[in-house]
Every structure is written in C-alpha cells, then in structure tokens.
Amino acid sequence: xxxxxxxxxxxxxxxxxERAVTNWAIRTPSARDFIRAHFLLHPNGxxxxxxxQGVVAVFLAARGYWGLAILWFAFWMITDLTDGTIARGCxxxxxxxEWLDPLADKFMSFxxxxxxxxxxxxxxxxxxxxxxxxxxxxxxxMGQCSRFFCKKKAANSFGKVKTALVTILIAVLSLYQYCxxxxxxxFPPLTQLSQEVVNAMTIACxxxxxxxxxxxxxxxxxYANSLTLLNFLCGLLATVxxxxxxxxxxxxxxxxxxxxxxFFDLFDGKMAQKFGSTPRGALYDDIADGTxxxxxxxSIIFRIFHNSPSPLLSLxxxxxxxxxxxxxxxxxxxxLHPTRNLPKGIFQGMPSPAxxxxxxxxxxxxxxxxxxFAAYFCAALVVLAGVLMISHVPYRHFGRxxxxxxxxxxxxxxxxxxxxxxxxALVKKGWTHAFIQLTILLTAAYALGAIAHPRYxxxxxxxxxxxxx
Numbered sequence: 507x508x509x510x511x512x513x514x515x516x517x518x519x520x521x522x523x524e525r526a527v528t529n530w531a532i533r534t535p536s537a538r539d540f541i542r543a544h545f546l547l548h549p550n551g552x553x554x555x556x557x558x559q560g561v562v563a564v565f566l567a568a569r570g571y572w573g574l575a576i577l578w579f580a581f582w583m584i585t586d587l588t589d590g591t592i593a594r595g596c597x598x599x600x601x602x603x604e605w606l607d608p609l610a611d612k613f614m615s616f617x618x619x620x621x622x623x624x625x626x627x628x629x630x631x632x633x634x635x636x637x638x639x640x641x642x643x644x645x646x647x648m649g650q651c652s653r654f655f656c657k658k659k660a661a662n663s664f665g666k667v668k669t670a671l672v673t674i675l676i677a678v679l680s681l682y683q684y685c686x687x688x689x690x691x692x693f694p695p696l697t698q699l700s701q702e703v704v705n706a707m708t709i710a711c712x713x714x715x716x717x718x719x720x721x722x723x724x725x726x727x728x729y730a731n732s733l734t735l736l737n738f739l740c741g742l743l744a745t746v747x748x749x750x751x752x753x754x755x756x757x758x759x760x761x762x763x764x765x766x767x768x769f770f771d772l773f774d775g776k777m778a779q780k781f782g783s784t785p786r787g788a789l790y791d792d793i794a795d796g797t798x799x800x801x802x803x804x805s806i807i808f809r810i811f812h813n814s815p816s817p818l819l820s821l822x823x824x825x826x827x828x829x830x831x832x833x834x835x836x837x838x839x840x841x842l843h844p845t846r847n848l849p850k851g852i853f854q855g856m857p858s859p860a861x862x863x864x865x866x867x868x869x870x871x872x873x874x875x876x877x878x879f880a881a882y883f884c885a886a887l888v889v890l891a892g893v894l895m896i897s898h899v900p901y902r903h904f905g906r907x908x909x910x911x912x913x914x915x916x917x918x919x920x921x922x923x924x925x926x927x928x929x930x931a932l933v934k935k936g937w938t939h940a941f942i943q944l945t946i947l948l949t950a951a952y953a954l955g956a957i958a959h960p961r962y963x964x965x966x967x968x969x970x971x972x973x974x975x
Contacts, residue, residue, distance in 0.1 A: 509573075510681060510684070510685055513573055513576060513577070513681070513684070514681075516577060517576070517577065517580045517677075520577075520580060520581055520584055521580075521584050521587075524584050524585070524587065524588055525587070528587070528588050528591045528592065528595075529591065531592075531595075532591060532592065532594075532595025532596055533595070538595070538596050541592060541596050541598075542596060542598070547592070548592070548598050549589035549590070549592050549593040549598055549599075549600075549603050549607065550589075550598075550600060550602060550603050550606055552585050552588060552589040552592075553589055553603070553606045553607050553609070553610040554606070554610070555582075555585075556582050556585060556586075556610040556611075556613065556614055557610055557613045557614075558613070559578065559579070559582040559613075559614055560579070560582075560613055560614040560615060560616065560617040560618050561617050562578060563575045563578050563579040563582075563617075563618055564617045564618055564621045566578060567618075567621065567625075567680070567683070568621070568625075570687065572680060572683055572684040572687055573684055575680065576677065576680050576681065576684060579614070579618065579676065579677075579680070580677065582614060583614060583673050586607070586610070586611060586669070589603075589607060590607070604653070605650070605653040605654075608649075608650060608653075608665065608669075609650055611669050612643075612646055612647070612650060615669075615672050615673070615676065616643055616646075618676050618680075619634060619639045619642070619643065619672070619676065620639060620643075622634045622639075622676065622679050622680075622683075623635065623636040623639045624636065625683075631682055631683060631686050632679065632682065632699055632700060632701045632703070632704040633679075633701070633704070634675075634679065634704065634708060635704075635705055635708060638705070638708040638709060638711075638712055639708065641712055642672075642708070642711055642712045642715055645712065645715040645716050645719055646715050646719075648719055649665070649715065649718055649719040649722060652719060652722045652723050653722070662718055662721050662722070663773075663917075664714050664715075664717040664718035664721060665714075665715075665718035666914075666918055667714055667918055667921050667922065667925075668711055668714035668715050668718055670918050670922055671707070671710065671711055671714065671922055671925060672711050674922065674926075675704075675707050675708065675711065678699065679699075679704065682699055700933065700934070702933035702934075703929055703930055703933055703934065706929035706932055706933055707925070707926070707929050710925050710929060720732070730791075731790060733770040733771070733773055734770070734771075734790050734791050734794045735790075735794070736767070736770040737767040737770040737771045737791075737794040737795070737798050738790075738793065738794035738797050738798065740763050740764065740766050740767030740770065740798050740802075741764070741767060741794065741797030741798030741799070741801060741802045742797060742802075743763050744760040744761070744763040744764045744767070744798065744802035744803075744805075744806075745760075745797070745801055745802045745805050747759055747760040747763065748760040748802065748805040748806050748809055749805055749809070753809065753813060753873075757806055757809065757810060757869075757870065757873050758870065758873075758931065758932070758938055758941075759932065760802065760805075760806055761806060761866050761867075761869075761870055762928055762931070762932060762941075763802075764798055764799070764802050764803055764806075764862060764866055765863070765866075765928070765945065767794075767798040767799075768859050768862070768863065771791075771794070771795060771798070771799075771859050772859070772904065772905045772909070773905055788841075788842060789842070792838045792839075792841060792842060795834075795838055795858050795859070796834060796835060796838050796858075798862070799834055799858040799859055799861065799862035800830075800831050800834035800835060800838075800858070800862075801831065803830070803834075803862040803865055803866045804827045804828070804830050804831040804834075805827070806866055806869050806870075807823075807826060807827045807830055807865060807866075807869050807888060808823050808824060808826075808827035810869040810870070810872055810873050811823035811826055811827070811869065811872070811881070811884075811885065812824075814872060814876070814881040815876050815877060815878050815880075815881055816878045816881040816882065819881050819882065819885055826885060826888055826889075829889070829892055830861075830865055830888055830891065830892050832892075833861070833891075833892030833893070833895045833896050834858050834861065834862075834892075834895065836895075836896050837855055837857075837858050837861070837895040837896055838858060840854060840855070840896075841853075841854075845898075846898060846900075848900055848963070849963060849966035849967050849969075849970055850966075850970065851902065851903045851906045851907045851966070852900050852901070852902060852903065852958050852963065852966065853900065853901040853902075853903060854898060854900065855894065855895050855896055855897045855898065855899060855901065856891075856894040856895050856897070856899065856901050856953060857895075857901060857903075857904070858895060860901075860904075860949055860952050860953065861891040861892065861894065861895040862891075863945055863948065863949045864887060864888075864890070864891040864894075864946075864949040864953065865887065865888045865891040865892070866945070867942055867945040867946045867949060868884040868885075868887035868888050868891070868946075869884060869888065870938075870942045870945075871884050871887075871942055871946070872884040874938065874939060874942065894953065899957060900957065900958040900963060901952075901956050901957060901958060902956045902957075902958050902962075904952065904956065908956060924944070927940055927941050927944055928941060
C-alpha cells in the first residue's frame with residue numbers, strides 16, 4: 507500500500523509543480539518572452555509532443571513497468587493544463603490549437619483505452635469493455651472530424667468533463683493493475699472497484715462524448731430546447747421505472763434518472779440566455795420540469811410512502827404525493843406569470859429542480875431507514891420542499907448566477923465526483939447512502955445559501971438600471 511500511496515503522491519506533486527511553474531511563468535515578462543521564442547513551449551508545440559506519448563505508456567505497461575507507465579501518462583496528461591494556461595497567459599491562442607489540443611488528447615487516451623480493453627494478462631481484475639471503448643473512440647473521432655466543417659472548434663464543457671473522466675478511469679484501472687502485478691496491498695478506494703463500476707463509468711464517458719459531439723454539430727439556438735427535451739425524456743423514463751419495476755433498487759434508478767435531468771435543466775436556461783431559443787422555449791421548459799420534477803418525483807414519493815412503516819402515512823401517501831405535485835405545478839405556472847417584480851436571475855420561491863432534489867432524497871432516505879420516526883421526518887421534508895417552492899422567498903438562479911462564479915477546475919471536479927458516486931451507487935449497495943447524503947447536502951446548501959438577501963436584490967436592480975441606461 508505504501509508504494510501505491512507514493513505513486514499517487516508523486517502524480518499529485520507533478521500536478522502541483524506544473525501549476526506553480528506555469529502560473530509563475532505567465533506572470534514573469536522574461537519567462538513569457540522565453541516561451542514565445544521556443545515553439546516547443548507553445549501550446550501547439552506541446553500538443554504535438556503529446557501525440558506519441560500514449561503509445562509510449564502502452565509500451566511501458568506491456569513490458570510490465572506499470573508504475574513508470576502511470577507516471578509517464580500522468581505527466582503528459584498534466585501538460586494538457588499547461589498548454590491552455592500558456593495560450594491564455596502568453597496570448598498564443600490560434601485557430602489550429604482549438605482542434606490540435608483535443609486531437610492530442612485522443613492520441614494520448616485511445617492507445618491506452620484499447621490496451622486496457624484487450625490486455626488479458628490478468629483476467630481476474632476489472633477490465634474495460636471493448637464494445638464501449640470502440641463506441642467511445644468512434645464518437646470521439648466523429649467529434650474531432652466535426653471541427654473541420656463546424657464553426658465550433660473549441661472543446662465544450664461536456665468534452666472537458668469527458669476528457670477528465672477518461673483520464674481518471676485510465677489512472678484508476680492502471681493503479682489496480684499495478685497493485686495486482688506487484689502483489690501490493692490495494693489502496694482502499696481500489697477495493698471498491700468492480701467490473702460493474704468500470705462498465706458504468708465507461709458508459710458515462712460514452713454519453714459525455716455523444717453530448718460533446720451533439721453540441722458541436724447542432725445550431726446554437728437549438729441548445730436550450732435539446733437540453734429541455736433530454737430533461738423531459740428523463741422524466742418519462744423515471745416515471746416508467748418508478749411504476750413498472752419492483753420496489754428497492756428501482757427507486758434509486760428512477761431517482762438517478764431524475765437527478766440526471768437536473769443537469770440538463772441546469773444548463774438549458776443558460777443556453778437560452780446565451781444563444782437564444784425558440785418562441786415557446788419557456789413553455790417547453792415548464793412541461794419538461796413538470797414531467798421530471800413533478801410527475802416522476804411524485805411517483806417515487808407515492809410508491810415509497812405507500813409502503814412506509816407508518817400506517818397513517820401509508821394511507822396518506824396519495825395526499826402527500828398530490829400535494830407535492832400541486833406545489834410543482836403552481837411553482838411552474840408562477841414562473842411563466844410571476845406575481846412579484848424581481849431582477850433577472852432571481853426566482854420567486856425555491857426552483858422546482860431543488861424541490862425535487864429535496865423531496866426525492868427525503869423519500870429515498872425513508873427507503874433506506876424504514877422506521878416510523880424516519881417516515882414522519884421524511885414526510886416533513888417533502889412538505890417543506892412544497893412550501894418552499896410556493897413561497898415568496900427569492901432564490902438566486904443556480905445555472906446563471908451561482909454556477910458561473912465557481913472556477914472551471916472546481917466545476918469539473920464537482921461533476922466528476924457526482925458521476926463517480928452515482929456510478930458506485932447504482933451497482934454497489936453501500937454507496938447508496940453516500941449518494942442520498944450527497945443530494946441532501948447539495949439541497950440544504952442551496953436552500954440556505956442561495957436565498958437572495960435584500961442587499962443583493964438591491965444590487966441586482968441597480969445593475970439592471972445601469973444596463974438599461
């Protein structure tokens with residue numbers, strides 16, 4: 507275990523060293539001049555240097571030098587951060603760099619992914635599925651080719667998260683192989699790794715690759731409606747799962763699908779504001795929200811509370827579900843016809859996605875702790891979610907106001923953390939608790955921290971007046 511921990515610390519040290527040196531270089535005039543004078547330190551030069559490094563890492567791993575292969579691969583993937591920082595800090599952005607950088611990522615990752623899928627040296631260890639790897643590579647190649655006929659050449663958010671997730675997946679599997687070959691005690695997180703978890707994470711990479719490709723090829727004004735449609739489909743799927751599948755794991759799967767719709771809803775308003783939308787975009791958004799956060803979540807509430815340990819709550823399960831659904835419908839109607847004049851980006855009452863997150867996670871909590879006290883406590887949380895949605899408490903818009911204020915690195919880390927926990931929760935029973943606790947924590951943080959206080963409202967109004975002037 508000490509050797510594994512040392513290897514992880516070495517990678518983290520390389521990352522910290524790269525960040526420190528690169529940030530120092532772009533702030534120092536002499537260092538910036540030195541970088542500009544040497545092409546191999548240019549972003550495009552670094553991208554070209556990265557092309558053969560994935561093959562080198564595979565060669566080292568095939569010869570049994572897994573520790574060296576991990577360090578080599580990690581070093582060159584870290585330089586993916588270097589070229590972006592240099593491009594911005596030294597004013598070396600080029601049109602070629604927008605497609606050269608993601609092409610280098612593919613030359614780095616594809617050989618390693620295929621090797622991890624085809625290597626049969628240790629059949630007892632988790633492996634990548636060749637089918638999902640081939641599908642991922644195909645979609646990613648299509649995304650790269652789209653840059654030659656689409657105006658949108660730079661990597662989008664889906665692409666950045668996809669690259670980061672693929673890199674982590676490769677690193678985790680390589681560490682697993684390293685521990686197996688060297689006959690080391692596995693690092694604790696690696697003991698949770700299973701073939702099902704690896705498959706779930708690979709499928710997540712495929713979905714992100716498809717979304718990245720989709721956002722490149724469709725016109726920008728279709729972004730918002732496309733995300734709204736995905737949110738609507740998540741609602742339909744979650745409703746079907748909640749009503750047709752047997753109790754137990756199906757509730758978690760339905761809630762995860764609703765949770766996935768949260769992310770599509772997170773960005774559709776932002777995309778509409780940035781790129782425009784169709785005339786009925788707001789109405790479509792309300793229909794999708796009503797399906798996913800109203801009907802689907804209400805179905806989970808009814809099914810779980812109908813089987814609750816409290817006879818009274820079991821009898822009142824339809825009332826509780828209908829109360830919640832009614833609050834969602836009223837909240838969505840008031841979104842189209844507000845009764846208070848609030849600045850842009852401020853909601854009247856807690857948004858329905860946050861309400862669904864609170865009510866849904868409360869219901870899931872009851873499915874885990876089936877006691878009479880837990881039943882009443884969770885029912886109170888469902889009622890609280892409904893009351894907050896129909897209240898007049900002003901809430902800041904998460905997608906337009908809070909999310910953009912978070913640094914890009916933290917945003918990517920946050921999304922990857924959620925993907926990891928979700929994948930583990932779907933296939934490992936013990937991780938369900940972590941997933942539910944995460945959703946409750948996120949909702950509580952938003953419910954308490956996103957309230958727009960009077961000073962903030964005044965500031966927003968002054969900004970609007972200044973913009974109109």
